[in-house]
Amino acid sequence: xxxxxxxxxxxxxxxxxxxxxxxxxxxxxxxxxxxxxxxxxxxxxxxxxxxxxxxxxxxxxxxxxxxxxxxxxxxxxxxxxxxxxxxxxxxxxxxxxxxxxxxxxxxxxxxxxxxxxxxxxxxxxxxxxxxxxxxxxxxxxxxxxxxxxxxxxxxxxxxxxxxxxxxxxxxxxxxxxxxxxxxxxxxxxxxxxxxxxxxxxxxxxxxxxxxxxxxxxxxxxxxxxxxxxxxxxxxxxxxxxxxxxxxxxxxxxxxxxxxxxxxxxxxxxxxxxxxxxxxxxxxxxxxxxxxxxxxxxxxxxxxxxxxxxxxxxxxxxxxxxxxxxxxxxxxxxxxxxxxxxxxxxxxxxxxxxxxxxxxxxxxxxxxxxxxxxxxxxxxxxxxxxxxxxxxxxxxxxxxxxxxxxxxxxxxxxxxxxxxxxxxxxxxxxxxxxxxxxxxxxxxxxxxxxxxxxxxxxxxxxxxxxxxxxxxxxxxxxxxxxxxxxxxxxxxxxxxxxxxxxxx
Amino acid sequence: xxxxxxxxxxxxxxxxxxxxxxxxxxxxxxxxxxxxxxxxxxxxxxxxxxxxxxxxxxxxxxxxxxxxxxxxxxxxxxxxxxxxxxxxxxxxxxxxxxxxxxxxxxxxxxxxxxxxxxxxxxxxxxxxxxxxxxxxxxxxxxxxxxxxxxxxxxxxxxxxxxxxxxxxxxxxxxxxxxxxxxxxxxxxxxxxxxxxxxxxxxxxxxxxxxxxxxxxxxxxxxxxxxxxxxxxxxxxxxxxxxxxxxxxxxxxxxxxxxxxxxxxxxxxxxxxxxxxxxxxxxxxxxxxxxxxxxxxxxxxxxxxxxxxxxxxxxxxxxxxxxxxxxxxxxxxxxxxxxxxxxxxxxxxxxxxxxxxxxxxxxxxxxxxxxxxxxxxxxxxxxxxxxxxxxxxxxxxxxxxxxxxxxxxxxxxxxxxxxxxxxxxxxxxxxxxxxxxxxxxxxxxxxxxxxxxxxxxxx
Numbered sequence: 001x002x003x004x005x006x007x008x009x010x011x012x013x014x015x016x017x018x019x020x021x022x023x024x025x026x027x028x029x030x031x032x033x034x035x036x037x038x039x040x041x042x043x044x045x046x047x048x049x050x051x052x053x054x055x056x057x058x059x060x061x062x063x064x065x066x067x068x069x070x071x072x073x074x075x076x077x078x079x080x081x082x083x084x085x086x087x088x089x090x091x092x093x094x095x096x097x098x099x100x101x102x103x104x105x106x107x108x109x110x111x112x113x114x115x116x117x118x119x120x121x122x123x124x125x126x127x128x129x130x131x132x133x134x135x136x137x138x139x140x141x142x143x144x145x146x147x148x149x150x151x152x153x154x155x156x157x158x159x160x161x162x163x164x165x166x167x168x169x170x171x172x173x174x175x176x177x178x179x180x181x182x183x184x185x186x187x188x189x190x191x192x193x194x195x196x197x198x199x200x201x202x203x204x205x206x207x208x209x210x211x212x213x214x215x216x217x218x219x220x221x222x223x224x225x226x227x228x229x230x231x232x233x234x235x236x237x238x239x240x241x242x243x244x245x246x247x248x249x250x251x252x253x254x255x256x257x258x259x260x261x262x263x264x265x266x267x268x269x270x271x272x273x274x275x276x277x278x279x280x281x282x283x284x285x286x287x288x289x290x291x292x293x294x295x296x297x298x299x300x301x302x303x304x305x306x307x308x309x310x311x312x313x314x315x316x317x318x319x320x321x322x323x324x325x326x327x328x329x330x331x332x333x334x335x336x337x338x339x340x341x342x343x344x345x346x347x348x349x350x351x352x353x354x355x356x357x358x359x360x361x362x363x364x365x366x367x368x369x370x371x372x373x374x375x376x377x378x379x380x381x382x383x384x385x386x387x388x389x390x391x392x393x394x395x396x397x398x399x400x401x402x403x404x405x406x407x408x409x410x411x412x413x414x415x416x417x418x419x420x421x422x423x424x425x426x427x428x429x430x431x432x433x434x435x436x437x438x439x440x441x442x443x444x445x446x447x448x449x450x451x452x453x454x455x456x457x458x459x460x461x462x463x464x465x466x467x468x469x470x471x472x473x474x475x476x477x478x479x480x481x482x483x484x485x486x487x488x489x490x491x492x493x494x495x496x497x498x499x500x501x502x503x
Numbered sequence: 504x505x506x507x508x509x510x511x512x513x514x515x516x517x518x519x520x521x522x523x524x525x526x527x528x529x530x531x532x533x534x535x536x537x538x539x540x541x542x543x544x545x546x547x548x549x550x551x552x553x554x555x556x557x558x559x560x561x562x563x564x565x566x567x568x569x570x571x572x573x574x575x576x577x578x579x580x581x582x583x584x585x586x587x588x589x590x591x592x593x594x595x596x597x598x599x600x601x602x603x604x605x606x607x608x609x610x611x612x613x614x615x616x617x618x619x620x621x622x623x624x625x626x627x628x629x630x631x632x633x634x635x636x637x638x639x640x641x642x643x644x645x646x647x648x649x650x651x652x653x654x655x656x657x658x659x660x661x662x663x664x665x666x667x668x669x670x671x672x673x674x675x676x677x678x679x680x681x682x683x684x685x686x687x688x689x690x691x692x693x694x695x696x697x698x699x700x701x702x703x704x705x706x707x708x709x710x711x712x713x714x715x716x717x718x719x720x721x722x723x724x725x726x727x728x729x730x731x732x733x734x735x736x737x738x739x740x741x742x743x744x745x746x747x748x749x750x751x752x753x754x755x756x757x758x759x760x761x762x763x764x765x766x767x768x769x770x771x772x773x774x775x776x777x778x779x780x781x782x783x784x785x786x787x788x789x790x791x792x793x794x795x796x797x798x799x800x801x802x803x804x805x806x807x808x809x810x811x812x813x814x815x816x817x818x819x820x821x822x823x824x825x826x827x828x829x830x831x832x833x834x835x836x837x838x839x840x841x842x843x844x845x846x847x848x849x850x851x852x853x854x855x856x857x858x859x860x861x862x863x864x865x866x867x868x869x870x871x872x873x874x875x876x877x878x879x880x881x882x883x884x885x886x887x888x889x890x891x892x893x894x895x896x897x898x899x900x901x902x903x904x905x906x907x908x909x910x911x912x913x914x915x916x917x918x919x920x921x922x923x924x925x926x927x928x929x930x931x932x933x934x935x936x937x938x939x940x941x942x943x944x945x946x947x948x949x950x951x952x953x954x955x956x957x958x959x960x961x
Contacts, residue, residue, distance in 0.1 A: 037866035339641040
């Protein structure tokens with residue numbers, strides 16, 4: 001099959017124009033309410049008055065709507081197609097969640113409202129805390145962090161406070177090379193030195209290397225389990241012991257929680273601090289890059305340092321119904337990581353999800369996530385295993401990493417080219433070039449909300465691309481052909497950054 | 504099987520056969536016995552959609568929202584009108600459900616939205632470079648202090664007491680990790696004490712942070728504060744209320760090196776505090792120190808105009824421990840709401856909206872300060888929020904107003920010990936003159952009633 005030459009797609013033919021290039025002077029969408037109070041001059045001191053208005057667009061509502069609706073059609077999305085982006089858990093976003101989050105009692109509630117008049121919100125947060133504590137196997141939860149990496153920062157700052165309170169000065173945090181980039185970035189922001197822990201041949205933490213590096217200068221070990229290789233570390237109990245024996249904390253990056261719900265809890269694995277990614281495991285829509293939320297669950301010894309306020313429940317002495325409150329009186333708290341209480345709209349969606357599924361439903365999630373990943377792996381191995389072998393181990397949990405190194409050597413196309421050609425097949429590629437420990441990595445996570453038919457279609461698409469490359473590698477090397485734009489000059493964009501419209 | 508997973512008996516047989524195992528349980532064999540959960544997850548059983556909906560409605564009904572009362576509560580988030588097109592566009596599948604645009608060829612929608620948003624924020628703030636969002640206002644202040652640390656490695660940060668209490672608290676929390684000390688500069692009659700600032704300045708100060716308007720609603724002299732910072736080579740960081748920039752000079756035109764702020768008022772709901780977004784803009788000098796995603800313009804192989812995430816070597820997924828921030832997921836969907844809202848307001852609209860707030864705020868302050876037992880806490884120029892002093896317990900006055908269907912504002916004593924009798928009142932375009940007059944009646948009565956109670960001999 002030859003490349004799609006001659007004839008750009010309709011989307012490719014229309015030049016990208018921004019909203020600033022639309023509209024015309026004098027057009028408007030917003031009609032200001034009438035000024036119903038006397039007009040008074042001189043309310044703003046001369047030097048502080050805005051001299052020239054910001055050059056925002058001047059467009060009508062239909063112009064704005066048409067512009068953004070057409071823009072939306074230049075996006076691939078999860079509702080439209082398969083999105084096996086490893087590490088991101090692109091599971092279906094139930095629309096019930098949008099409906100309940102939009103209820104005015106939730107959506108129009110002010111964060112500084114008197115807690116006595118926000119009992120529904122506080123009850124929801126309290127119940128959600130309890131549910132997350134049960135899932136994590138750790139009793140104390142803060143919903144405050146706004147994303148996974150925010151939760152990581154909270155966790156490392158909690159660790160710092162814990163050690164400081166015991167009069168200890170620790171300087172290092174350990175993390176494996178397979179870790180998500182947010183882990184080492186967080187360590188630096190929290191004022192610690194990153195020390196890498198090696199992986200063993202099976203892709204787990206090299207226990208001997210850990211033992212050698214774990215000493216009383218180490219504050220914490222940050223891990224995810226299963227790892228970013230999709231493998232459950234069989235040595236987790238020993239790892240926890242080594243870390244705890246030197247008085248350090250064990251931190252769980254909850255990005256891969258989708259694999260183990262109902263089967264194992266991070267608290268039971270020995271972790272002291274856990275963060276959840278509500279936008280991964282708990283269906284908060286990814287929104288093209290957020291919003292999310294990264295609540296944390298911690299053990300008893302870490303509890304005193306949790307951010308404030310904490311949502312608490314009080315049972316009145318007279319036997320009346322419980323009331324909920326925001327407790328600011330936390331003398332050892334690390335303080336605050338953001339304004340108010342956190343991304344409540346995300347909590348509403350997560351709470352709806354947990355109430356919809358129940359305990360059994362959450363276990364079903366992990367079962368099907370792991371089943372789907374293993375099925376997909378088995379079928380891919382059967383069809384393209386020699387070109388795209390599994391990088392580590394024999395089976396996987398909820399995601400797996402293939403290496404495109406043999407494909408590159410034998411067929412002359414890289415993982416990147418495979419990904420770009422997959423776009424022409426109407427699917428989002430898996431994660432590429434992560435984790436760093438695998439050469440030409442392809443990290444695949446189908447999630448539990450895909451059916452067998454979709455997984456089979458993906459296998460066929462990969463097989464077709466590999467077969468095509470064997471005949472003519474140039475096709476994939478120059479893909480994609482059918483998308484709104486083709487390969488973009490990223491190097492040029494970084495060399496001469498143009499990050500806003502010139503007006 | 505739930506409504507979201509779909510493994511039939513037939514599917515199961517085929518799939519287990521392909522994998523080569525007899526049961527799903529076998530796939531979890533790698534989990535050691537010592538860490539296995541041997542009981543069901545202890546949560547109530549799952550419910551059908553209609554029951555979950557009923558439960559969420561029950562919880563919603565236990566909240567008093569801006570739908571249920573006329574609210575003058577501000578303190579960092581405000582009850583503005585969110586136009587319908589924002590809801591409609593934010594709920595489109597193509598914007599709601601995709602991930603961060605790592606494959607730009609199929610993400611031009613999201614990337615161009617970021618580029619447009621960055622342009623709008625740059626226009627508002629008067630600074631040339633904006634990122635594609637951070638989480639929200641207070642953590643944006645913390646992130647700005649980190650940029651200053653990366654820029655000059657100095658150990659001290661000075662922050663005005665007029666900066667939002669949550670921003671100051673967040674700064675303190677993060678500064679522990681940065682290795683920075685944070686010192687507060689006092690207010691003098693409602694605005695930052697310039698003498699105290701100059702007194703505290705030194706060559707070891709990394710940044711000076713102020714808020715415009717400040718938490719007490721007062722307009723600050725951004726240029727003077729920026730000058731004081733620059734005299735010693737420190738960065739001037741301004742946290743700004745974005746809609747007030749319709750009538751206030753852009754901080755970038757007054758010497759701010761970095762301008763951040765809370766974006767909730769730009770097309771986003773109150774949502775009991777989130778999700779919203781934080782904006783983050785800076786001078787060109789700092790572009791490579793910026794946190795978070797930045798969309799940049801480029802061309803494709805056929806010469807088409809397109810957009811990509813750019814300067815990614817700053818970011819955690821590339822630079823890891825040397826990244827400018829650990830931020831990954833930010834607030835892309837909320838930033839979409841922001842740019843749609845700003846486009847809807849438009850060039851004249853934002854000025855008209857800000858002017859409307861300015862006039863109604865003035866009217867509200869004069870009207871309320873004329874009530875018995877009510878006076879201005881400060882008389883500085885304000886734009887959309889102001890502070891009063893009540894000669895009656897503020898919490899009790901608020902309760903009386905609430906019973907009359909009015910949320911009269913924020914009790915300043917919650918976060919400012921020195922203002923136990925303070926009330927912060929916020930105005931948006933949704934608060935009409937009639938609403939303000941009603942507030943005056945209700946507040947006046949409430950203060951009078953509380954003063955009468957206090958005068959009754961025990």
